[in-house]
Amino acid sequence: MTTLQHLLAGFSTALTLANLGWAFVGVTLGTLVGILPGIGPALTIALLLPVTSTLTPDSAFIMFAGLYYGAMYGSSTTSILLNTPGESGSIVTAVEGNLMARQGRGAAALATAAIGSFVAGTIGTVLLTFLAPLIVKLAIRFGPAEYFSLIMLAFVTISAFLGESRVKGLASLFLGLAIGLVGIDSLTGQARFTLGFPNLLNGIDVVIVAVGLFAVGEALFIASRPDLREARIEAVKGSLMMTKEEWSRSWLPWLRGTAIGFPFGALPAGGTEIPTFLSYVTEKRLARNPEEFGHGAIEGVAGPEAANNAAVAGVLVPLLTLGLPTSATAAILLAAFQQYGLQPGPLLFQQESTLVWGLIASLYIGNVMLLVLNLPLVGLWVRLLSIPQHLLYGAILVFSTLGVYSLNGSTFDLVLLAIFGALGFIMRRTDLPVAPCVIGLILGPMAEAHFRRALSISQGDLSVFVTQPLSAAILAVALAALVVPTVISWTRSRRAVA
Amino acid sequence: MRTLRLSADAIVGIGIALLGLAFAVATARVDVQPLYAKVGPTFVPWLVSAGLIVTGSLMAWAGLAAPPPSGHEVKTEWRPVAWIFAGLIADWLLFKPAGFIIASTVLFFCVARGFGSRSALWDALVGAALSIGAYLLFRYGLNLNLPGLLAGLWR
Numbered sequence: 001m002t003t004l005q006h007l008l009a010g011f012s013t014a015l016t017l018a019n020l021g022w023a024f025v026g027v028t029l030g031t032l033v034g035i036l037p038g039i040g041p042a043l044t045i046a047l048l049l050p051v052t053s054t055l056t057p058d059s060a061f062i063m064f065a066g067l068y069y070g071a072m073y074g075s076s077t078t079s080i081l082l083n084t085p086g087e088s089g090s091i092v093t094a095v096e097g098n099l100m101a102r103q104g105r106g107a108a109a110l111a112t113a114a115i116g117s118f119v120a121g122t123i124g125t126v127l128l129t130f131l132a133p134l135i136v137k138l139a140i141r142f143g144p145a146e147y148f149s150l151i152m153l154a155f156v157t158i159s160a161f162l163g164e165s166r167v168k169g170l171a172s173l174f175l176g177l178a179i180g181l182v183g184i185d186s187l188t189g190q191a192r193f194t195l196g197f198p199n200l201l202n203g204i205d206v207v208i209v210a211v212g213l214f215a216v217g218e219a220l221f222i223a224s225r226p227d228l229r230e231a232r233i234e235a236v237k238g239s240l241m242m243t244k245e246e247w248s249r250s251w252l253p254w255l256r257g258t259a260i261g262f263p264f265g266a267l268p269a270g271g272t273e274i275p276t277f278l279s280y281v282t283e284k285r286l287a288r289n290p291e292e293f294g295h296g297a298i299e300g301v302a303g304p305e306a307a308n309n310a311a312v313a314g315v316l317v318p319l320l321t322l323g324l325p326t327s328a329t330a331a332i333l334l335a336a337f338q339q340y341g342l343q344p345g346p347l348l349f350q351q352e353s354t355l356v357w358g359l360i361a362s363l364y365i366g367n368v369m370l371l372v373l374n375l376p377l378v379g380l381w382v383r384l385l386s387i388p389q390h391l392l393y394g395a396i397l398v399f400s401t402l403g404v405y406s407l408n409g410s411t412f413d414l415v416l417l418a419i420f421g422a423l424g425f426i427m428r429r430t431d432l433p434v435a436p437c438v439i440g441l442i443l444g445p446m447a448e449a450h451f452r453r454a455l456s457i458s459q460g461d462l463s464v465f466v467t468q469p470l471s472a473a474i475l476a477v478a479l480a481a482l483v484v485p486t487v488i489s490w491t492r493s494r495r496a497v498a
Numbered sequence: 499m500r501t502l503r504l505s506a507d508a509i510v511g512i513g514i515a516l517l518g519l520a521f522a523v524a525t526a527r528v529d530v531q532p533l534y535a536k537v538g539p540t541f542v543p544w545l546v547s548a549g550l551i552v553t554g555s556l557m558a559w560a561g562l563a564a565p566p567p568s569g570h571e572v573k574t575e576w577r578p579v580a581w582i583f584a585g586l587i588a589d590w591l592l593f594k595p596a597g598f599i600i601a602s603t604v605l606f607f608c609v610a611r612g613f614g615s616r617s618a619l620w621d622a623l624v625g626a627a628l629s630i631g632a633y634l635l636f637r638y639g640l641n642l643n644l645p646g647l648l649a650g651l652w653r
Binding site: 168187219222393397401411414421451452 | 541594
């Protein structure tokens, strides 16, 4: 079948009444958690995992994907009206968009963010539709050595490019890898690092770690910082219908934002944050009146908001075709696939083609739903922002303990939740990025399995990773990503001294 | 008189390095059958231990080399942190014996305190309403097995 035929079949899956319903639940929940500061898509999907085990995988993933897209739409509303980014991909919007809102142009900022998200999300989904089958064709020839090298590349880029310092990114990655080692070794059946607790034999569930790091860690951090506890909500002022001038200033930034965001999501290069910054800088440089930036320029909202939605579509490419998550949310999605006994990768497209194409088709539908939910109905959502913080976080923690307990029906997991909550708090205090830890946790055991499988095929010969051309090339890129920035800054500082 | 104040980075870096040491010690104690000796279940743990020690030390080093805290950075309040932690511990202790609803109400109350709410009775009521709602939804709506109210009395 051709890609178009697959896509049409996908629409016949996605357009059933039940799946349309789940897509709607997903985009609505996504908008909700995007708007509420403190909960994001990764945490929400993690909390839903115990509950969704009763759904069919088709419906569950249609809901999750809608949730991921929806969170990107919703977070822009919070950024613009509250000056607190709803998610990390909206940090730039929180600056420029909030300035617009303060000048009474909040409605225009919301409109360009929502329409830009729609444009970028749709173009991104088209790119995903046609790119994914190509990568699948390539990936079908990958062996354990190639997969191991790819994971190494993802490790390096995610820890090196995310956050302010490479050392901290790597430290976070190694923390995640260490957590992933706890439990029975899958190849020899040997218990490792369980400290004698039988509850740890099956390893530490990624849901507990994610909920601890995101929900509990965030609650502890916000509560400890009085300056973060108060925020001023700007009222929506102006017309949601953009003027002719606003349209003409928005459409190019939307397209450029898409062009920047999609590849960054698709390559293992750091998810949704970096492309929004790049897009902002690009728009500032290209703008006719750059002095407006920093005082509420519409281009500074249109570009980054398109970039983060395109990046989300991009993130789905390596996740679905290679089983390689490049953002924290994608890592949780991978855990969701594993819960259903599914392994994303080239085989998924052959064996679960209904699921994959239904999921992709539902993304087109979800984008339309989100545009309707987020533009005319924005006034309803804004009311959520006035929920007092103490009630919001109280509810988040109650649902967190509920979700974690229902994984195994064991209160031991509640202790683990508190421990990882403390870790999340410490990481936030010292600016250790959380995403490398979650990705290390979920990819670490896979990397180890591929590594040892490759070595058992080569009968213990370590050179297998560098004698196979593809694997060698990927490892070389990973090494360059790790070393080159260090060398550059070193030579620069030498030159400065000389 | 200047007192030595370690930055948070230095403390956490040292902590990560120590965790790496602990992992190394634990790795040394995993029995390896000679059959798997070359790349067995301890190979990757050795790498991860080394990674933790190196990155932790580098982070601590950078933290020590950085200029001492100027005293202008945002202050951390510890009372809210203690409230939330107390709530989590109470939730753990009460979950089985007192049931989900009571444990969650206590947790909600403590978190609300931690975020500086001053209306104690109102928080307890909202917490109880939320917990009962969540219990009914998950127990009957989604058929999840939760310890009920005062284990055994109401299921």
